[in-house]
Amino acid sequence: MIDTQHAIGALVGSAVGDALGAPFEFRPPGLYRATFPSPVLAGIGEMRGGGSFGWLPGEFTDDTQMAIALAESLIARQGFDADDLWQRWQVWSRSASDVGVQTRMALAERSHVGVAALVHQRRGQSAGNGSVMRNTPIALWAAGDSLTDLVALAGRQASLTHHDPQNAHGAAIHAAMVRAGIHGEDIFEAAAQVLEGVSLPARELWSELLAPGWKPDVNASNGTVWTCLAEAVWAVRNAATFEDAVVNAVDLGRDADTVACVAGSIAGARWGVQAIPARWTTYLQGRVAGPGGEKRYDFAALQALARGLLGMAEPEDPADEPAGGPVRVHDGFPLYAANRSGALAAPGDWRVISLCRTGDAFAERAVRRQIFLVDKAEPRHNGNPLAVLEDVVDTIDALLAEDASRPILVHCHGGRSRTAFILKGWAMRRFGWTEPQAHSWLQETWSRSDRSNERFVKILDSQWPRPQPTAP
Numbered sequence: 001m002i003d004t005q006h007a008i009g010a011l012v013g014s015a016v017g018d019a020l021g022a023p024f025e026f027r028p029p030g031l032y033r034a035t036f037p038s039p040v041l042a043g044i045g046e047m048r049g050g051g052s053f054g055w056l057p058g059e060f061t062d063d064t065q066m067a068i069a070l071a072e073s074l075i076a077r078q079g080f081d082a083d084d085l086w087q088r089w090q091v092w093s094r095s096a097s098d099v100g101v102q103t104r105m106a107l108a109e110r111s112h113v114g115v116a117a118l119v120h121q122r123r124g125q126s127a128g129n130g131s132v133m134r135n136t137p138i139a140l141w142a143a144g145d146s147l148t149d150l151v152a153l154a155g156r157q158a159s160l161t162h163h164d165p166q167n168a169h170g171a172a173i174h175a176a177m178v179r180a181g182i183h184g185e186d187i188f189e190a191a192a193q194v195l196e197g198v199s200l201p202a203r204e205l206w207s208e209l210l211a212p213g214w215k216p217d218v219n220a221s222n223g224t225v226w227t228c229l230a231e232a233v234w235a236v237r238n239a240a241t242f243e244d245a246v247v248n249a250v251d252l253g254r255d256a257d258t259v260a261c262v263a264g265s266i267a268g269a270r271w272g273v274q275a276i277p278a279r280w281t282t283y284l285q286g287r288v289a290g291p292g293g294e295k296r297y298d299f300a301a302l303q304a305l306a307r308g309l310l311g312m313a314e315p316e317d318p319a320d321e322p323a324g325g326p327v328r329v330h331d332g333f334p335l336y337a338a339n340r341s342g343a344l345a346a347p348g349d350w351r352v353i354s355l356c357r358t359g360d361a362f363a364e365r366a367v368r369r370q371i372f373l374v375d376k377a378e379p380r381h382n383g384n385p386l387a388v389l390e391d392v393v394d395t396i397d398a399l400l401a402e403d404a405s406r407p408i409l410v411h412c413h414g415g416r417s418r419t420a421f422i423l424k425g426w427a428m429r430r431f432g433w434t435e436p437q438a439h440s441w442l443q444e445t446w447s448r449s450d451r452s453n454e455r456f457v458k459i460l461d462s463q464w465p466r467p468q469p470t471a472p
Helices: 004-024 031-035 060-078 081-093 101-107 115-123 136-141 148-157 167-182 188-194 200-209 225-237 243-249 258-269 298-310 386-402 417-431 435-445 454-464
Strands: 284-292 293-298 334-338 350-355 369-370 408-412
Touching: 004 060, 004 136, 004 167, 004 243, 004 258, 004 298, 004 408, 031 200, 060 081, 060 136, 060 258, 081 284, 101 115, 101 298, 115 386, 136 148, 136 167, 136 258, 136 298, 148 167, 148 188, 148 386, 167 188, 167 200, 167 225, 167 258, 167 350, 188 200, 188 258, 200 225, 225 243, 225 258, 225 350, 334 417, 350 386, 386 408, 386 417, 386 454, 408 417, 417 435, 417 454, 435 454
Parallel strands: 334 408, 350 369, 350 408
Antiparallel strands: 284 293
């Protein structure tokens, strides 16, 4: 069964890894953890931008740009159309800040027919990682297809620009791992299944690279399809969370954005979008030129693109209710509650945590968080609400530590169950209260809060607060 949140996690996760790794591209290993020895939970987090191409904070690179063009082509043509995709990539490449050498040489030709082999002849090599960095949409589009069809489709997109057969193998392995995560299956077993169908030399090469005991050689290039994918798989295998996986990948340096992009797609498929820290997803941004002009992509647009690849419509966004709030909920802390329409009235310097869809309403605020949380009690609507709760409560505490005087506004569409879930969770951990105690406290100032989402209440009552780590 396809898990929509894990599919969204794959596409968003690839963009997150790309944007987080962009400033560290062409840089030595170990620089990420040297720059950020501990997670930066306040402000805009670690999405600082910069790097060789002067990326904006949260801006993704050519890795995600090519993937978006591929996704848009699959949706527009209702399948793989090499001519349409080639045209989209060519339009994109004319204004792109960065295009890989091999890809640029290929896209300089009018037609895709025979180009990959021609570029291979000219360069004497064609096994760059460009074929796998853009591959995630294939896994979403073919999420319901057979493994044979998935492998063939991944190979077709890879071979448009990369002639070496290892590119097709790498793209197929990657697509199978992402698709396995989307289905809740073993991602490593999925890789092994693909290898059963390749030649013996290729199977031996990839089996060694993807083995549990393999470790990256930080003195070697990770620009080939096999080293890139091997390092990405290593980063995920040696991680307990999405965050661990992407940090592992970025910290390998060199082609950091691409390895992290690939790792982010696998990790996002494995753990789902709710496991991706909001301080990263919130600031995602980028523009992609296409036949119809340039389009802007952010966290919400990438979610919509993922749903489009799955053949799903966007969820209906209910109309705003009359404004409620902002209302201060605690005398000792500048913490406020509101519904969506009420939040719009908050002063521009307030820090805003949005638990519902908001469009561009808060895009210009210096510090904000856009949270993926659905106000429905069935588990399929919220794959990991406990991870969301911990992420947001940690963020509130970090923002309070950063500036104890500037207000923090927490809101959802109606200001009811999601807002209550977060604010009660914060109070329970801060003061050691039970869920009933926290509910009584919040009701005194914010009467809209309720217990209508039984799953949220159950999580607070039986799984929260999580034990805090103790100093060594």
